[in-house]
Each structure stands twice: as C-alpha cells, then as structure tokens.
Amino acid sequence: MQDPLSAVxxxxxxSKISSSAADNIRSWLTEDRYADYRSAVVEHIEEERWQKLDDVFWTIIPFGTGGRRGRMYPIxxxxxxxxxxxxxxQGLANxxxxxxxxxxxxxxAIAYDTRHQSRHFTELCAGIMVAAGFKVYLLDDYRATPQLSFAVRYKNCDCGIMVTASHNPPSDNAVKVYWSSGAQVLPPHDKAIIEKVMSCQEINITPFEQAVADGMIEMVTAEVDEAxxxxxxxxxxxxxxDAKVLYTPLHGVGAAAVLPVLERDGFEHVELYGPHAxxxxxxPNVPGHVSNPENKAVFEKPIEYAKANGLDVVLATDPDCDRLGVAAPLTTDPSGEWGTFNGNQIASILCEYVLSKRAETKSLDDHSYIIKTLVTTELLRRIAEQYNVRCVGNLLVGFKYIAEVMDREGPNGFVFGAEESHGYLVGQYCRDKDAAVACMLMSELVAELKTKKQSLHDFFGDLQRKHGYHKETLINLMMEGSEGMAAMQRLMNAFRHSPPKQLADIPVSTIRDYGDQTTTDVSSGEKQKLEGPHSNLIILDLDEEGNYVAARPSGTEPKIKLYVFTRLSPEDSGDLGVAEQRLAERLAGIETDMRTFAKAHG
Structure with missing residues (x-):
C-alpha cells in the first residue's frame, strides 16, 4: 500500500485532490471494511484519475430529506x-x-423502480436485512414509492426501503428509508440511523436466493397491489x-399503479403514451433523459399527440410515481393551445376540488385540516380558510414532515397534503405523496369540468380571482463538486448577515432565519424569536404582503433552491392577463437580482 498512499x-x-478526499481514499486503502474495493481504488490511482477520485471521495454521501441519493460509481x-x-x-437494520x-x-418491506441497478441494490438490501434477522416482504416487480409506504403499514413492518432516485438523472440511484409508520424516518430515528450507517464496519449478507428458499423473503406484489x-x-x-386521459409514466413504474386505479374508478378513455411506456x-424519450414532471419539456410531445387525438388532459408521473405533472387545453377545445401547471397550481386545484367535494358531502368538521410546507404556495391556506378548514403550514421541506403532522394531529381529520415539488396525498392509507391518487382526483375534476364546458385553466383562473393572483417560481443555483459545498455555505451566510436591500425594486423588510430561529427587521436590525422548525432555511420577506423568497440547500442535489413567491390582492386580480404580466415581470426582476447577488457572494 505504500506506493498508492505516497501517490495520494x-x-x-x-492540489490534485482535496484533503478530505485524500483522507477518505486512505481509509479505503487501509481499513479492512473496504478490502473488496481496494484493487479498484489502486487502479484509479495508478491511472492518475485524480479528478474522478476527488469527485467520489471528497465527502461521505449524506442522508438528506429523502435518504441517501447520488451518482452511481463502483467505488x-x-x-x-x-x-x-x-x-x-446495515445501519438501518442495526x-x-x-x-x-x-x-x-x-x-x-422493500420495493424498487426502473433505474439502473435498482434490482441489484434491492437484492443486496434484502440479503442484509435477512442476515440481521428480518423477514422481508418484497414487491417483486417495479412498483411506486407510495406502494412501498402502503406496504410497510399493510404488513405491519418495522421499517421499509425504497430503491429509487425519484426524478434525478439516469446516473443516479438511492435508497429511501421508511419507519414503521410508513413515513420516511424522522427525528430522533434519522440521526440515530445515520450514526449507525457512518460507524458501520461489517456488512453481513444472506444470499438472496437462499433467503427466498428459506422463506425469509416473501413476494407480496399481488397481495399489496389489490389492497x-x-x-x-x-x-x-x-x-x-367522461374524460379522455393521456397518461405518461416517463419510463418509470407508474403504469402499474395509475392505469388500474383509473380503470377501477370508471374511466374508459385512458391511453398510455407509447414513446414513454x-x-x-x-x-430514452424524454428531453435530456430527465424524467421530471416539473420540467415543461417532457410534455411537448405528449401534448402534440393529445391535440391531434382529441384528448382532454395529459398526466405525467416521475419514475417512482410519487409526483404528478399536468397539462391541459387553455379552452375546452383540445385542438387549441395547451399549457402546463406547476406544482403549486396543481396543489391549489386539487385542494379546491377535494374541499369542495367534502363540503358537498358535509364531511368537513372542526377537526378537519390540510397540510403544506413552508415553501408551498399560501394559496392553499386561503382556499382552506374559505371552507373553515385549518391549514398546518409551518413545515420543513420533505413529505415526511407532512406525515408527522398527520399522526400528531390525528389522521381522521386529515383532508389534503401537498408540497410544491408536485407531491400530493389524500387519505390515510400511506404516509408519503402518491401520484396515483392525485391522477385519479385530477381526472375526476377534468370530467366534471367537461360537463360544465369549463377548462382546467379556467377553473384555476377562478381561484386566482377569488383569492388574489399568486405566481411562484423555483430558481436552482447549481454548485457541484468539492468547491460547491463551500460556495453554498458562503451564499447562505450572505443571506443571513448581508442580504440584498431590495428585489425587483421592492424593499426586503424582514429575514426569517430558521437556522437560529430569529426574525430580523432589516430597517431597525431588531430581532425576535421565530416560532417554527429548526433548519438551514432563510426567508426574505418583501415589503408587500405575499411576496417573499425562501432559500435552502437541497437535501438531495448539489444546489441551493430559491423559492420565489409573488401575489396581488383580489382587487388587482380581476384581469388575469394583466395580473399575469405584472407578476411575470416581478419574478423576472427578482430572479435577476438574486442571481447577481449569488454570483457576488457564492
């Protein structure tokens, strides 16, 4: 080992590799737990692949808001x-x-999606859990993340593992870890599991086929599907x-969940979009090979097909079928112009539909509530208030926090949960977002609007007039590699201590820092205690109600996310075209100012 160690x-x-990368490489060269990977590390060193070594060793891949996720590489x-x-x-099992x-x-319970090596990682995880004394209930085919959450609850499991990287690029994969509630792990369990993961020395594995033969791995796909x-x-x-639905799984698992649900709900005109099936x-057939329903580009070809074939709506789900994207005609004519909806708009549409239907059936009461995160549109709160329903919205990013509120407040009162990144849930059957139930409810609404000769865009426009025009956007500031983390830290510190004075010519009035849990008045410097969760999240409130920017490092990708929220009063929202133009200009101004600030301070 001396020559490779000297080379490192x-x-x-x-300065060909960072000090942190060098430390981690030395560990993989000298510690017994990494013996199986030593020859591959040595080969990289002999070939002087220092940039690659720095990329894959500069840190220890962390658990984020959804588990452990990143690019695949053998070492x-x-x-x-x-x-x-x-x-x-192993850390979870321990x-x-x-x-x-x-x-x-x-x-x-364990499930997996269509990504490269998902089945391999699934069998690896199953063998580890069995070796640790667990019975494994396996969904033995491509299945959706919400089906794994459901399976954990249905089979009364102690934990669950979902092998998926959701909507990340093809290079990535991940594991999402679930607790017995069916939700992704929460404090104190998350930190305790991380400690076990980081201190893991020995990994014990029972061969997969042996575990199956011994009855320690049970295939429960059909049973769980039906339930x-x-x-x-x-x-x-x-x-x-009577809605004609075009559905695309974007090359993921969604067809096994969405199509049976829509068929059983009475929809006879549902077509699977062939190029994405x-x-x-x-x-292969989505722009940039990124299957993300947040990306408008994935809808371009399906919309062309829908226009030519008289379909009423296009529904798209991400690879593990827990997020929903929607496109629909601007009018009631499918051959006319179409438009997509962002996550906040879909959340608002579904919230209004569910609450209005629950009101019709008189199934709302004083205990009814909806849940959203801090970076999800406040339009949801205003819709809930109209129906005298409480909105719990002071939550961090991550659907596990919505699940936590469900169990804390009582699932019987839960009506609707949403986060801006296209995640929605109705019902108590699981504790994660579910695109299948969202597809079903959206299809029901489209069918109802069709009888009223109203488009989905008209329906949302009515909400904007009633509650004030809301418009949001998400700005991603990519900061990859070993230098990216330092840049992210510098920028978050700048937001905390020397924020921009104004954005789009509107003064910044207060800074809400969920890290030190203070609210600072920008003009006076006076600080007050901030009630809410503790996190590396900063919100810059502008001097006009409903206009603010939230900044947080992503828990799954090397970037800072900037969530920008703008709003006009109902009085200024009568003409939707004028309101749209005003807020589009405001958003553009805020984005320009924020990117300039980030370039100077990141």
Missing part, C-alpha cells in the same frame, strides 16, 4: 455503490434491532367519468 499524499500536496464514499448502499441497509430491544419477528388499489379508490368522489433507467 503527492496528489494532495499538488467512493461520495457515490452510490454496493458499499454505501450496504452501509445504509438501529431497528437495537430499538426493538430483543423483540422477535422483525420485518421490512393498495382498494385504499386509493376509497378516496374517489362520485361524478362523471418503456420501463427504462435511461429514460
């Missing part, structure tokens, strides 16, 4: 590979065993079903 030391001294502490996935499963205090009969479909259909509302981790 030299590369560090010549590296900052990559998804057998070692980092294995540590994740913690649950310790938490159970000797209780027997532990179990874990899940029944649970989703219980959230449906009576009404017309192939289950493929390469996502």
């Amino acid at each position: 030391k030299t590369a560090q001294s010549e 590296g502490s900052n990559a998804i590979n057998d070692r980092t996935i294995g540590e994740s499963a 913690y649950v065993v310790e938490y159970a205090k000797g209780r027997s009969g532990l179990s874990c 899940y479909f029944e649970a989703v259909l219980q959230q449906s509302f009576a009404g017309p079903r 192939e289950k493929s981790g390469d996502f």
